[in-house]
Amino acid sequence: MSNILEKTDFKNLGAKYTGKVRDVYSQDDKVILISTDRYSAFDRNLALIPSKGQVLTGVSRFWFEHTKDIVQNHVIDFPDPNVVVGKKCKVIPIEMVVRGYITGITGTSLWTLYKKGERNFGDFILPDGMHKNQKLDQVVLTPTTKSEDHDRPLSSKDIIYNGYMTKDLWEKVADISLRLFKRGQEIALKHGLILVDTKYEFGLTPDGEVMLVDEIHTPDSSRYWQAKTYEDRIKKGLEPENFDKEFLRLWFKENCDPYKDEVLPAAPADLVQELSERYIQIYEQITGLPFKVETGDIGKRIEGNLKEYMI
Ligand SMILES: Nc1ncnc2c1ncn2[C@@H]1O[C@H](COP(=O)(O)OP(=O)(O)O)[C@@H](O)[C@H]1O
Numbered sequence: 001m002s003n004i005l006e007k008t009d010f011k012n013l014g015a016k017y018t019g020k021v022r023d024v025y026s027q028d029d030k031v032i033l034i035s036t037d038r039y040s041a042f043d044r045n046l047a048l049i050p051s052k053g054q055v056l057t058g059v060s061r062f063w064f065e066h067t068k069d070i071v072q073n074h075v076i077d078f079p080d081p082n083v084v085v086g087k088k089c090k091v092i093p094i095e096m097v098v099r100g101y102i103t104g105i106t107g108t109s110l111w112t113l114y115k116k117g118e119r120n121f122g123d124f125i126l127p128d129g130m131h132k133n134q135k136l137d138q139v140v141l142t143p144t145t146k147s148e149d150h151d152r153p154l155s156s157k158d159i160i161y162n163g164y165m166t167k168d169l170w171e172k173v174a175d176i177s178l179r180l181f182k183r184g185q186e187i188a189l190k191h192g193l194i195l196v197d198t199k200y201e202f203g204l205t206p207d208g209e210v211m212l213v214d215e216i217h218t219p220d221s222s223r224y225w226q227a228k229t230y231e232d233r234i235k236k237g238l239e240p241e242n243f244d245k246e247f248l249r250l251w252f253k254e255n256c257d258p259y260k261d262e263v264l265p266a267a268p269a270d271l272v273q274e275l276s277e278r279y280i281q282i283y284e285q286i287t288g289l290p291f292k293v294e295t296g297d298i299g300k301r302i303e304g305n306l307k308e309y310m311i
């Protein structure tokens with residue numbers, strides 16, 4: 001279908017790197033990040049979700065605008081609903097994960113580790129007696145290396161000792177991350193949402209300045225819960241009302257072996273549709289703006305909008 005974007009193949013836009021979700025074209029001083037509709041898990045593309053690329057670009061755009069007084073960001077231009085042109089940076093290979101709540105289900109999530117008895121996380125110690133999805137007394141940083149998304153959290157000492165960042169740089173990006181998260185929580189709450197956790201990527205400009213790159217507070221990089229029902233559901237022992245995109249991943253786990261099978265079954269159309277609608281809803285709630293579903297060939301539209309960036 002032409003109104004879904006699986007991938008791009010521009011020959012004259014610069015060297016192409018195919019990320020999990022974005023196609024990144026690199027020029028001398030800029031990167032062109034094209035958000036596709038790929039839905040990735042188990043290190044592969046599971047399905048295409050209509051409007052997902054546009055939602056991610058639009059949500060990032062909203063947050064870049066609302067945080068630019070805290071830290072400069074890479075944005076040069078949004079020439080198309082699926083595209084951001086950014087200043088090219090040397091990306092620091094650490095994902096700055098920030099958490100306001102103790103939650104998660106993967107083997108190395110904060111809640112899983114806590115449940116197993118872990119209390120000392122290097123830079124912070126958690127008290128006994130915490131419950132799943134409880135608010136942390138203090139927002140915490142649990143950075144990870146960029147390549148191993150689901151690895152154990154590193155401590156700031158590990159990061160400095162292993163040379164990922166100098167102490168000065170660490171202190172700077174840690175401080176910025178906490179301020180960005182605070183701003184994110186404040187604005188999200190005005191829109192009825194709890195920003196639960198997120199991850200930031202930073203880069204260094206050729207002049208050595210810190211810059212926020214990649215994406216910010218998107219539903220792919222962050223967890224959001226509905227604020228209105230949070231207290232009540234926690235009291236009743238229920239999971240918070242969340243923006244859930246796990247159900248499609250689970251469907252694959254139940255219906256094939258996504259780690260081994262060479263060819264995967266096609267995702268059921270009704271689940272794909274449901275997920276697309278959820279992405280659109282979360283866009284509208286976060287930004288407070290109506291989402292404009294674009295019709296027509298996305299690839300062709302992007303090509304037209306990127307004319308001035310062709311080399
Ligand atoms: N301003 C920038 N300069 C250089 N690289 C960037 C910039 N912004 C984002 N990136 C990189 O572009 C890629 C975005 O595509 P993505 O699909 O997220 O890839 P990945 O699978 O590597 O996470 C990431 O690797 C990110 O680090």
Ligand SMILES: [Mg+2]
Binds near residue numbers: 019020
């Ligand atoms: Mg990424």
